[in-house]
Amino acid sequence: MxxxxxxxxxxxxxxxxxxxxxxxxxxxxxxxxxxxxxxxxxxSYGDIALAWSALAGLIALIALSLAPDFYLGLYDRLTGAWMQEWTPRELFGVAALVAAIKFAAVWLLQLWRPLRLWLVPxxxxxxxxxxxxxxxxxxxxxxxxxxxxxxxxxxxxxxxxxxxxxxxxxxxxxxxxxxxxxxxxxxxxxxxxxxxxxxxxxxxxxxxxxxxxxxxxxxxxxxxxxxxxxx
Known part of the structure; x- marks a missing residue:
């Protein structure tokens, strides 16, 4: 070969x-x-692209769980909120949003074929x-x-x-x-x-x-x- x-x-x-x-x-x-x-x-290696995107979303969730104060504080600064009290529902919503954004971003990046192929073992x-x-x-x-x-x-x-x-x-x-x-x-x-x-x-x-x-x-x-x- x-x-x-x-x-x-x-x-x-x-x-x-x-x-x-x-x-x-x-x-x-x-x-x-x-x-x-x-x-x-x-x-097309669509399954590999999907796996990388899912992994990116999972890593985002892990990072959020390990340092929630940092990421929630960053969100407060970006939105202009003052010492916002987060409810469990809001926390889950933020986590889902962050994971979805990471997933979509990595998927979109892999629409560029050279990168998608480079990421395939x-x-x-x-x-x-x-x-x-x-x-x-x-x-x-x-x-x-x-x-x-x-x-x-x-x-x-x-x-x-x-x-x-x-x-x-x-x-x-x-x-x-x-x-x-x-x-x-x-x-x-x-x-x-x-x-x-x-x-x-x-x-x-x-x-x-x-x-x-x-x-x-x-x-x-x-x-x-x-x-x-x-x-």
Missing amino acids: ARPDSALEPMTDADHRRVSAAVTAAEANSAGEIVTILAEQSD RPIRNRRVHARALTCFRVGAERRTTGQTGILIYLSLAEHRAEIIAEEAIAAKVPAEVWGEALAAMLVELKASHMADGLIAAVSRVGVVLAEHFPRANQDVNELPDRLIEV
């Missing part, structure tokens, strides 16, 4: 044609079927990217070829992650570690902000491996589209 740079050049129509041509060329000498998918983001990001890649693989490649020789190259831009997932027939002959070379070749180009070149490099390396283990038969037909899919 690779971790590309963040400042990538946007894909143009010409780039799409180049990637499609690379897939066609890579499949010319093998029975493998390569699917390329480019995702803007693999997950890396292991969670990695798992979500893998889960999305696996879903795309099952929909777009798994059991859609005669010899079960489909393979997915998946790139998720927001998370800066890439994955290669192979179907059963390929996985039985090619260890997952072998795809690390293809991801490394992709990473070199992505670090130079060349997205299309990165995908082409990965496709070419995958094509070499497939040609070695799954040479193309005379009657072989193209079973999956060669075009780059953006989701």
